[in-house]
């Protein structure tokens with residue numbers, strides 16, 4: 001393993017350009033190769049984004065002996081196939097969320113990750129962010145008592161009618177795109193698997209959920225109330241409600257330097273803290289992966305630990321949303 005981790009990218013995705021590659025540069029690593037369906041477009045992407053080489057197709061990336069790790073920002077429906085292939089090719093893998101938009105595919109990926117000597121992460125960057133570490137510290141110090149309820153929104157406005165999120169066959173829809181964040185947050189903070197779910201959705205004629213609201217339940221009367229969608233201006237927040245107070249987080253999933261945590265504890269002055277860093281939100285995750293591959297630290301939040309629980313919860317939510325609302329009759 002060289003000092004600098006050498007990354008390969010599958011596809012010329014927007015998220016690679018706007019979030020992953022800036023974080024990689026901040027962390028001092030580089031992308032060695034990008035593979036795409038159209039070689040001309042892939043070459044342009046490589047030259048505009050500081051990637052050394054462009055190749056035709058994804059197979060050429062995962063079989064490249066000059067890379068240590070593969071980043072997979074393909075549409076959700078393609079995550080299973082390419083994560084499994086990259087693990088089998090002996091690469092460490094960072095696959096975008098949602099790991100899969102189908103729980104049976106997720107089981108196959110987790111099985112492949114369990115039998116591989118290489119690690120797989122699902123690209124939820126927030127658990128590696130300094131802000132999340134501070135949240136865990138606040139909760140374990142008992143500042144708000146036992147955590148009982150999480151209220152969390154993740155909305156943004158999708159204006160491009162050709163976007164992958166509007167294609168059912170590509171694993172699109174609001175739940176698997178952004179609703180997965182509040183559900184992952186709840187799973188991590190409650191340290192438990194979801195036990196039940198109730199949800200309602202607004203469906204598009206193309207078959208995807210454009211908005212969804214719901215409740216996911218956990219043992220000991222704990223729950224997350226979530227709302228997600230692709231119709232409004234970007235807005236995220238989380239409110240962690242405990243028995244003795246609450247924590248309000250302005251940007252729980254991609255915190256920037258100016259985002260804040262507000263701690264309200266019974267009988268105490270309100271405290272407002274800064275999220276802590278203005279580095280691109282993937283930076284801490286990218287640093288963690290490098291440290292693991294250099295044997296400097298134990299892996300945290302591997303897909304084998306976290307992802308199947310999230311997929312099972314998402315599956316329950318989706319089944320509830322599809323069953324429909326039961327209305328009271330006169």
Ligand SMILES: NC(=O)c1ccc[n+]([C@@H]2O[C@H](COP(=O)([O-])OP(=O)(O)OC[C@H]3O[C@@H](n4cnc5c(N)ncnc54)[C@H](OP(=O)(O)O)[C@@H]3O)[C@@H](O)[C@H]2O)c1
Nearest residue numbers: 011012013014015036037073074075076096097098123164
């Ligand atoms: N963790 C986060 O913060 C975060 C944020 C945004 C998105 N994401 C995730 O990242 C993934 C990509 O999202 P994105 O917004 O970056 O999407 P995008 O710009 O549309 O990129 C997807 C890439 O997949 C490739 N692709 C392969 N088959 C395709 C098909 N049939 N249709 C369209 N593209 C296809 C394309 O690359 P080539 O044509 O070059 O092969 C395309 O550039 C999704 O899983 C999404 O959930 C994560």
